[in-house]
Amino acid sequence: MKWIYRIGIFLARILLLLGGLFIPKIKHFSSGRKNLFQRLTDFRSENVGPLAWFHVASLGEYEQARPVIAELKRVRPDQLIAVSFFSPSGYDNAIKKDQLNVDFITYLPLDSKTLAKKFVKNLKPDVAFFVKYDLWYHHIEAIKSREIPMVLFSAAFRPDQIYFKRNGFFRKILFQFDYIFTQNQSTLELLKSIDYQDANLTGDTRFDRVSETAKNFKEFPELAKWIGARQAIVAGSVWQEDMDLLIPLMNANPEYRWIVAPHDLNPEPMNRWSAQLSLSATRYSQWDSDLSPEVIFIDNIGMLSSLYQFAKVAYVGGAFGKGLHNILEPLGFGIPVIFGKVKKAAKFPEGGESEKYGCGFEVSDEESLKSVFAKLEQPEFYQQSADSAKKWVQMNSGAADKIIAKVEDLITKA
Template sequence: MKLIYRVGIFLARLLLLLAGLFIPKIRHFSSGRKNLFQRLEEFRLKYPGKLAWFHVASLGEYEQARPVIAELKRVHPDYLIAVSFFSPSGYDHVTKKPQPQVDFITYLPLDSKRQADRFVKSLTPSIAFFVKYDLWYHHIRAVKASQIPLFLFSASFRSEQIYFKSDGFFRNILFQFDHIFTQNETTLELLRSINYQQVSIAGDTRFDRVAETARNYKEYPDLARWLGDKPVVVAGSVWQEDMELLIPLMNSHPDYRWIIAPHDLSPEPMKRWTEQLKLKSTRFSQWDSDDSPDVIFIDNIGMLSSLYQFARVAYVGGAFGKGLHNILEPIGFGIPVIFGKLEKVAKFPESAVSQERGCSFEVKDADSLKLVFMKLEQPVVYEQSAAAARSWVEVNIGAAERIINKVEELIA
């Protein structure tokens, strides 16, 4: 299997080079890794101190890493922090603005033995963390070969994943970690079922992150004046399938203000939705704050997490398509959340738990959305749901501290 894996990585590298000739996104994936080792070696020559390496797949996993990075820096302020990304979308987003607690941001090279060995040797971390998944065999083996403490946190596995289907190559990757911190009991039991014992439940570090965002949100005075005393719905990361449900609801509730943050920021979908609305709408980039539309489309990246401060209710998109976006961000503000019906609930365990807690609601079509919305307009039902959101966040805060405390104990 190791040989098959190596051949597969080699072929993938060739395919990426060929595809990059025709597909801009693939070309960007490859070109972003040019001079990777030169940048890395120059950084370590200039900053040779103790370093903690965090590997994340993309932006969502970086958000899970941030509370752990902050806690590690609190305990060890002398540590340098390096973060590697696999996905260009995560890397591009994070490098656009300062990351005060991170000293070096890089792509992860493709997982060949030669490149992985060089990456780890050049980076020379004192400790390494992988976040949730994206477990690359050669990089993990290179860490272990260098006897560097290695941890996985925010792990959330499913029984159908290859690690649990048979013993051998892929399962062995999990056994390289000195300790795995899980988000939930299900993952803990899955790991114990394959006789992996260095495991504990720490919880989902996203709760630490969303609680921090809710405490320190960015203020938008112009939006606050526009909203006034009207009830507000914030719809975040929505796709066409979500808007097909939302537009009838919006047209039937002109008494609300609507903040819509599309996942795709190209103007065509927003133009199409505007034409279907009976309400007055505009894009945030074109909005005159003296104007008073019913709907504002947020046509930029970076505002959404703070916009939930205004919401009475949030709708989070993606469930009908590539995957549900972050429902914990609005729940962090103590508000009920609505989202589309998921096909694979196991991939998003927070969706099921939040429904059990009573702070989220799943809808399958425009009619069921209308019913849930009407339900939440009842004061008693609304307050129960909002209280459930606040309570759920409160009991889950502290995952980052639990992780670093255990790491300190293990490496002492």
């Protein structure tokens, strides 16, 4: 199996080279990795000392890593932090501005034996963290060969994944980790079923992240003034399928202020949605704050996580398409959240968990959305939901502290 994997990686490199000639996204994927090792060498020559390496697939996993990075920096202020991304979208977003507590941001090279050994040798980490998934055999092998403590946190596995279907190459990757911290009990049970014992349920570190965001949100005085004494609904990361349900609800409830943050910032869908609304609407970038439209479309990146401060109720999109976006962000503000029917519930367990605790509500069509919205307009039902959101987030916070406490023990023993 190892040889098949290596041949697959080799063929992937060839396809990326060829695809980069014709497909801009593939070209961007490859060109971003040019001079990777030179940048790495320059960084390490100028920054000596102990270093913790965090590998994340993309932006969502980076958000899960940030509370752990912050706690590690608190415990070890002199520790250098390096973060590697596999996805260009995650990397591009992270490098747009300075990242608190992070000293170096890089791409992860493709997972060939030579590149992985070179990467780990030049980076010289004292401890390595993988977040949720994106487990690359040769990089993990290179870490293990140098006897560097290595952990996986916010792990959320499913029974249909290859690690649990058969023993062999992929399952052995899990056994290279010194410790695995799981998001949920089902993942812990799966690990026990293959006789992996060095694991513990610590929860999803995103709860720590959303709690911190809710305490230190960005302020938008012009939006606060626009909302005034009215109540606001915030719809975050919405797609066309979500707007098909939301537009009739918005038209039927003009007394609210509506903040809509599309997943895609292309103005064409926003213009089309505006035309379908009986309410006045504008894009945030074109808004004259002296005017008072009923709907504002947020056409930039970076605002959404703080916009939930204004919401009475939140709607989070994506469930009807590629996958549910982050429902924990509004819940961190103690806000009930509505979302579409999740196609692959096992991939988004927070949806079902939020429903169980009474702070999340799944809808499948216009009628179910209308029904849930009507319930949340009832003061007693709403208050119960909001209280449940606060309790659920509080109950699941603190994962970063538990992870770093254990990692401290692993580093001491190394």
